[in-house]
Amino acid sequence: MHSIEYFLFEADFVENNIRCIPMIVRLKLDLTGVKFSLAAWSKCSVSERQELAMISCNSADERLKYKTYAERLVCAHTDEPVKYIPVPLQPxxxxxxxxxxxxxxxxxxxxxxxxxxxxxxxxxxxxxxxxxxxxxxxxxxxxxxxxxxxxxxx
Structure with a gap:
């Protein structure tokens, strides 16, 4: 988990299996507008959680790829449609x-x-x-x- 950017206050739930959604992933989800429930997160594999934390999400192209990946995971792990949140223009x-x-x-x-x-x-x-x-x-x-x-x- 050392290559994943996370905070010390998150260490208790990031160290072993990333059981909660770390801030780095929350930021990327907010930037792409995908709502990712803790229930969906818990159904993802550890490697999928790591991917969500490590994939770059800076350029418009990277955000689109991230959004597509997050949507695919939600669909693969839940019976619910993907939900979205507004992406702030000026966060x-x-x-x-x-x-x-x-x-x-x-x-x-x-x-x-x-x-x-x-x-x-x-x-x-x-x-x-x-x-x-x-x-x-x-x-x-x-x-x-x-x-x-x-x-x-x-």
């Missing part, structure tokens, strides 16, 4: 000009502040992860772990 995680309000509000719950300078220098995947971890309905126990791992708090 909040790509806007380095200002810390998104939902992230500021969530950090404030812990008495923390994320500055524009801190936000600006975070790599894209870290910005994405923070936004995912502060969303309502998400298991937020990893948010403080991510903040510490990313060097945003002591």
């Amino acid at each position: 909040l995680w790509d806007d380095i000009r200002a810390v998104p309000d939902e992230l500021k509000s969530h950090a404030d719950i812990y008495g923390w502040t994320i500055t524009e300078e801190q936000w600006k220098v975070l790599p894209r995947l870290r910005r994405f992860a923070l936004l995912k971890l502060c969303r309502p309905g998400h298991e937020n126990r990893n948010f403080p772990l991510a903040m510490r791992e990313f060097g945003l708090v002591n």
Whole structure:
């Protein structure tokens, strides 16, 4: 699993068989608009999960290939049609000009502040992860772990 980019706060579910969807895969799914349920993920083989984590998804052509592969896996492992989510034209995680309000509000719950300078220098995947971890309905126990791992708090 060493070639897969993942965070320390994900280590407990990535190390052996990638039992949960890591942030790198979540980002790629958001970029391609494919909704991949945990049920579908759990039916994929470990090698398929690794592929989803490692396949490049930067150019428009790569995103199309990734989307096709993800769709094929959903169809192969579930009896349900592929579901889609809107692909944001200007995702909040790509806007380095200002810390998104939902992230500021969530950090404030812990008495923390994320500055524009801190936000600006975070790599894209870290910005994405923070936004995912502060969303309502998400298991937020990893948010403080991510903040510490990313060097945003002591």
